[in-house]
Amino acid sequence: MTIAIPAWVDGVLTPVEKLEAHQKGLRHKAVSVFVLDGDAVLLQRRAAGKYHTPGLWANTCCTHPHWGEAPEICARRRLFEELGIEGLPLTHRDIVEYRAPVGDGLIEHEVVDLFTADAPRDLSLAPDPAEVMETAWMPLDDLREDVARNPAPYTPWLRIYLEDHAARIFPAGLLT
Numbered sequence: 001m002t003i004a005i006p007a008w009v010d011g012v013l014t015p016v017e018k019l020e021a022h023q024k025g026l027r028h029k030a031v032s033v034f035v036l037d038g039d040a041v042l043l044q045r046r047a048a049g050k051y052h053t054p055g056l057w058a059n060t061c062c063t064h065p066h067w068g069e070a071p072e073i074c075a076r077r078r079l080f081e082e083l084g085i086e087g088l089p090l091t092h093r094d095i096v097e098y099r100a101p102v103g104d105g106l107i108e109h110e111v112v113d114l115f116t117a118d119a120p121r122d123l124s125l126a127p128d129p130a131e132v133m134e135t136a137w138m139p140l141d142d143l144r145e146d147v148a149r150n151p152a153p154y155t156p157w158l159r160i161y162l163e164d165h166a167a168r169i170f171p172a173g174l175l176t
Contacts, residue, residue, distance in 0.1 A: 003017065004016060004067040005018050005021060005028055005064040005066065005067065006028060006029040006065060006067055007021045007026040007027065007028035008026065008028070009026065015067040016028065018064060021064075022052065022102070022106040022107060022108065023105070023106060024107075025107030025109050027097075027099075027109045027110075028064060028109065028110060028111070029064060029065055029071075029110070029111055029112075029113075030062065030063065030064050030065075030110035030111065030112045030113070031061075031062065031064070031065060031071050031075045031078065031112065032059055032061070032113075032157070032161070033059065033060050033075050033078070033114075033115045034060055034114075034115070034116045034117075034169060035085070035116075035117050035118075035119050035123070036116055036117070036118055036170075036171075036174075037118070037120055037123075037137065039139050039140050039174055040121065040137045040138060040139050040140065041059070041060070041137070041138055041139075041140055041143055042060045042119070042123070042136075042137055043058065043059065043060065043135065043136050043137070043138055044057070044058055044060060044061070044082065044083065044127070044131075044132045044134070045058075045132065045135070045136075046131070046132065046133070046155070047129060047130055047131050047132055047133045050131075052102040052103055053102050053103060053155045053156070056154060057153055057154050057155065057158065058155040058157070059157075059161065060079070061075070061078050061079050061082050062157065063078040071092070072090055072115070075113070075115045076090065079117075081128060081131070082127065082128055082131045083126065083127050083128075083132060083135070084124070084125055084126025084127065084128075085119075085123065085125065088118070088119055089117060089118075090115040090117050091116050092114070093114040093115060093116055093168060094114050094165070094168040094169070095111060095112065095114070096111075096112050096114060096161075096164075096165045097110065097112070098110060098112070098157065098160045098164070100156035100157060100160060101156070102155075102156055110157070112157075114161075114165075114168070114169050116170070140174055140175070144162050144166070147159055147163075148163075
């Protein structure tokens, strides 16, 4: 199935096939969600069949909006599709931009709407095995320390979010 995502081509927002956007490193829209329980973050390990960064740990949910899809609608859709999560109130935290290679010559050049949501650790999850191979809750300080010490198991975007944008993502008082 071909999915058209919003990408900038010659400065104009245009529907572009997702793989093409990554192959060409086109600047495109994205959404990332961090589900929190106090100081802990719900992480997902990407499924082995993903076409880039398979088996790496990422934030709770990340994706690209479909052409014409609002960021919050997209975030809600993917929380459900990837993890079976419904009904969490989302807080829009900020918009950030990054560019990072993700392997096999593919590049994520994303303009990302960042969201957080609060949920208990016993939140009912139903991960789609085509998307997610594992989930885990990790205290934010432990996650930041582990990413700094051992970055290889984590997606490039999660490393960038934690290193460069943590203060824009996480509520005040969560960062030490």
